[in-house]
Amino acid sequence: MKKNQDCIECDFEGNLRASKVVHKYKESGLDYITLVGVEEAKCPSCGGIYLHIPNQHTLHDLIASVLMRRSGVLTGREVRFLRKQLVFRQSSLLNSSSMTRRP
Numbered sequence: 001m002k003k004n005q006d007c008i009e010c011d012f013e014g015n016l017r018a019s020k021v022v023h024k025y026k027e028s029g030l031d032y033i034t035l036v037g038v039e040e041a042k043c044p045s046c047g048g049i050y051l052h053i054p055n056q057h058t059l060h061d062l063i064a065s066v067l068m069r070r071s072g073v074l075t076g077r078e079v080r081f082l083r084k085q086l087v088f089r090q091s092s093l094l095n096s097s098s099m100t101r102r103p
C-alpha cells in the first residue's frame with residue numbers, strides 16, 4: 001500500500017483518510033485476534049479500506065508463540081495457523097540462505 005495516497009481500487013489520486021482503528025484480525029484465520037491502533041486508510045471516492053500492519057511476520061511469530069505455550073487443545077483454525085507459519089518459516093529459511101531443498 002502506498003502510504004496515505006492513491007487508491008488502487010478506483011484509481012483515486014490524492015490523500016486517503018487515515019486513522020487508527022481497532023481491527024478484528026480475521027485475515028489471520030483466527031477470529032479472536034484483535035489489533036489495537038492499526039493504521040487504516042480509507043478512499044474518499046470508493047470507500048476502499050487499506051490496513052497497514054507493520055511487522056506482520058513478527059506479529060504472526062508472536063501469535064504462534066502464544067498458541068504453542070498455551071495449555072489445552074488447539075482448535076482446527078489454530079493448527080492451520082501454526083502450519084502456515086511453519087511452512088512460511090521453512091520457505092523463508094530456504095530462500096534467504098544458500099541452502100537448497102533436496103528432492
Ligand SMILES: [Zn+2]
Binds near residue numbers: 009011012045047
Ligand atoms: Zn477508491
